[in-house]
Amino acid sequence: xxxxxxxxxxxxxxxxxxxxxxxxxxxxxxxxxxxxxxxxxxxxxxxxxxxxxxxxxxxxxxxxxxxxxxxxxxxxxxxxxxxxxxxxxxxxxxxxxxxxxxxxxxxxxxxxxxxxxxxxxxxxxxxxxxxxxxxxxxxxxxxxxxxxxxxxxxxxxxxxxxxxxxxxxxxxxxxxxxxxxxxxxxxxxxxxxxxxxxxxxxxxxxxxxxxxxxxxxxxxxxxxxxxxxxxxxxxxxxxxxxxxxxxxxxxxxxxxxxxxxxxxxxxxxxxxxxxxxxxxxxxxxxxxxxxxxxxxxxxxxxxxxxxxxxxxxxxxxxxxxxxxxxxxxxxxxxxxxx
Amino acid sequence: xxxxxxxxxxxxxxxxxxxxxxxxxxxxxxxxxxxxxxxxxxxxxxxxxxxxxxxxxxxxxxxxxxxxxxxxxxxxxxxxxxxxxxxxxxxxxxxxxxxxxxxxxxxxxxxxxxxxxxxxxxxxxxxxxxxxxxxxxxxxxxxxxxxxxxxxxxxxxxxxxxxxxxxxxxxxxxxxxxxxxxxxxxxxxxxxxxxxxxxxxxxxxxxxxxxxxxxxxxxxxxxxxxxxxxxxxxxxxxxxxxxxxxxxxxxxxxxxxxxxxxxxxxxxxxxxxxxxxxxxxxxxxxxxxxxxxxxxxxxxxxxxxxxxxxxxxxxxxxxxxxxxxxxxxx
Numbered sequence: 001x002x003x004x005x006x007x008x009x010x011x012x013x014x015x016x017x018x019x020x021x022x023x024x025x026x027x028x029x030x031x032x033x034x035x036x037x038x039x040x041x042x043x044x045x046x047x048x049x050x051x052x053x054x055x056x057x058x059x060x061x062x063x064x065x066x067x068x069x070x071x072x073x074x075x076x077x078x079x080x081x082x083x084x085x086x087x088x089x090x091x092x093x094x095x096x097x098x099x100x101x102x103x104x105x106x107x108x109x110x111x112x113x114x115x116x117x118x119x120x121x122x123x124x125x126x127x128x129x130x131x132x133x134x135x136x137x138x139x140x141x142x143x144x145x146x147x148x149x150x151x152x153x154x155x156x157x158x159x160x161x162x163x164x165x166x167x168x169x170x171x172x173x174x175x176x177x178x179x180x181x182x183x184x185x186x187x188x189x190x191x192x193x194x195x196x197x198x199x200x201x202x203x204x205x206x207x208x209x210x211x212x213x214x215x216x217x218x219x220x221x222x223x224x225x226x227x228x229x230x231x232x233x234x235x236x237x238x239x240x241x242x243x244x245x246x247x248x249x250x251x252x253x254x255x256x257x258x259x260x261x262x263x264x265x266x267x268x269x270x271x272x273x274x275x276x277x278x279x280x281x282x283x284x285x286x287x288x289x290x291x292x293x294x295x296x297x298x299x300x301x302x303x304x305x306x307x308x309x310x311x312x313x314x315x316x317x318x319x320x321x322x323x324x325x326x327x328x329x330x331x332x333x334x335x336x337x338x
Numbered sequence: 339x340x341x342x343x344x345x346x347x348x349x350x351x352x353x354x355x356x357x358x359x360x361x362x363x364x365x366x367x368x369x370x371x372x373x374x375x376x377x378x379x380x381x382x383x384x385x386x387x388x389x390x391x392x393x394x395x396x397x398x399x400x401x402x403x404x405x406x407x408x409x410x411x412x413x414x415x416x417x418x419x420x421x422x423x424x425x426x427x428x429x430x431x432x433x434x435x436x437x438x439x440x441x442x443x444x445x446x447x448x449x450x451x452x453x454x455x456x457x458x459x460x461x462x463x464x465x466x467x468x469x470x471x472x473x474x475x476x477x478x479x480x481x482x483x484x485x486x487x488x489x490x491x492x493x494x495x496x497x498x499x500x501x502x503x504x505x506x507x508x509x510x511x512x513x514x515x516x517x518x519x520x521x522x523x524x525x526x527x528x529x530x531x532x533x534x535x536x537x538x539x540x541x542x543x544x545x546x547x548x549x550x551x552x553x554x555x556x557x558x559x560x561x562x563x564x565x566x567x568x569x570x571x572x573x574x575x576x577x578x579x580x581x582x583x584x585x586x587x588x589x590x591x592x593x594x595x596x597x598x599x600x601x602x603x604x605x606x607x608x609x610x611x612x613x614x615x616x617x618x619x620x621x622x623x624x625x626x627x628x629x630x631x632x633x634x635x636x637x638x639x640x641x642x643x644x645x646x647x648x649x650x651x652x653x654x655x656x657x658x659x660x661x662x663x664x665x666x667x668x
Contacts, residue, residue, distance in 0.1 A: 252422070
C-alpha cells in the first residue's frame, strides 16, 4: 500500500484536472475490476463482483483530486499570479516549491521581501492574491512560452518516510483513499461492491454528487484523510483525532451527521477484530459523505479516515500503522456485509 | 390537538437522532393515511391517496431540534459539548439537559465569562460526576443531549415549551390529516430530519416524492419585545410565508393559501422572514421543481427552552392546511 501511495502522491491532479491520477489508477485496476467506467465529470467507477450479491448496493469512495493553484495572470516581469483551487491556507503557501502543468515547470511561491514590507504588513499573513510564482523567467514573453493562464500547479511531490513509522507528502488527502480502494479491490470480496474514485471533492464534493445520482447506492463509505489536532498549541479538548490511534470514525462533522447504526456497526466491528479506532470529536470539515447522503433519495453514510496532521499543506503527515488499521477495518466491514 | 402537542414535545429529537419522535408520529398519523415508510436518512413519509392522482402535494414538517454533542470529558468529570444547529448559548445556559439514556445534566457557562464572550466553547454539562471515570459510566464522546422537555400553560391561550420549533408543525400536519374530510391530490405528509443543520432531510425526501405542490409547516419569529420590523404578530393568525432567507415562495401557493383563508374566514397574515430558512426551499428545488409555499406558526423566543405560541394561531394554521388538503390548488 505504501509504494502505491507514494506513486499516487506524485501526480499533479488538483480538482478538475484528475487525468494523471485517474490513468494510474486505471492501470492498477483494469485487471482486477469486473468492469469500470469513467463518467462525464471524470469520476472512475469500478465494480468488483463478490461471492454473493447483497440486497444493498454498497459503494466505497475516495477522491482523486487535491488542493492546488491555478494561473490567472502573468505580469510583465514574468511573475505568475494565481487563485487557489480548494481550501489552501495562505500561511502554508509562501516560500513553497510548486510545479506547474503537464510540462512540469518548477517554481517557487514568493511575495514581497520582509525588508520591503511596510511596518503594518510585517507579522501579517500575506494574502494569496499578493503572492506569485517565480519560475525564473525574465519577462512575460518567455514565461508564456511554458505557462498559460488556466494552467494548474501543486506543491512539488515530496513523499518521504520519517520518524517512527510516519510519512509526509503532499496530497495524502486523498491519495491514501485511492490507494486503499485499489488494495481492497485486490482482495477476494464476499459481496459485490462498487469503488468510486471521484473528482472535485475539494471544491464542493461535485464529483460524488454525480456518482451518487447515477449509482443510487444504499450505503456509501467515504475513505478520507482528516485533520489530526494533536499538534503544539491545540488544547486536548480540540484534538479531533490523533496519530497512532487508528482509524477515525466520524459521527458528525461540518456537513454530515452520519448514520448512527453504521457508526455503531463500524465501532463494534473494530472491537471484534482488535482494530484500533477512534471517534472524530470536533464538528468541522466535510467530505463526500454529504453528497452521498443527500443526493437523489439519499443513502446511509459512513466515513473512515486517516488521522492526518497539516492537511492541505505541502506536507500531510500520517502514520503507516494507522493506514493499515483502516484497511483492516474497511475490509472487515465489506466481508461482514451490511 | 393539545394532547398531540404535549406528546410530541415530551421527547428529545436532536438532528440525526429523531427515532423516538418518529415512532410517536408514525403511531399518531397511521389511522389517517394509506401507508407509512422511513427512508435512508430517517425521514418519515406518510401517503394518502387523493381523489385526483394526477398531481402530488407534499406537506413537510421537521422532526429535529437543536441540541448538543459531547466532544470531550475533562478529568474532573465536566463534559464539553459542541452545538448541533443554531444554538444561542445564552438562551440555553443554566437549564437542565437530558441524554438519550436518561442522564440529566446542567448546562453551565465557565465562570467569569463576559456576556459577549459566551460562545459554545464556554459551555459545559455538569452531570454531577466527580471524575472522568464516573462521568464515562453515563456519557461518552459522541452522545447527544438536548434541553429537557417542558410544556407550560400561560395566560390567554398561550403556551411555552422547548422545541415548538417544529413539533408544532408536526402536530399541525397530523391534525390536518386527522381533520381533512377529503383529500384532493395524492398527499404525502413528510416528517423530515436534520432541518436545523441545513435543510438536509427534505432534499432526499422531496426527491423521492417529486411533488407538484409543496407546503412546509414551520415556526416563524413573532413580535417579541425588542424585535423591530417583524412582519408577524403573535395572535395575528396563520402566517402565509412570502419569503425567508432560503426561498421566495411561489406566487401560486401564496395566492391559493390567501384565497382559502378568506373563503374559510381563517385569520391570517403574511410573513417575510429576514433570517432563517425552511424545508420550503429544498422542496421548491427538488427534481424539476415544485410550486412551494409555507404556513408558519408565529412563535416567540425561537431556539430557547421557552418558545411561546398562541393556540388560536395554531388552530388557524391547522384549518388553513386542512382547507388546502381538501380543496387542492385549482
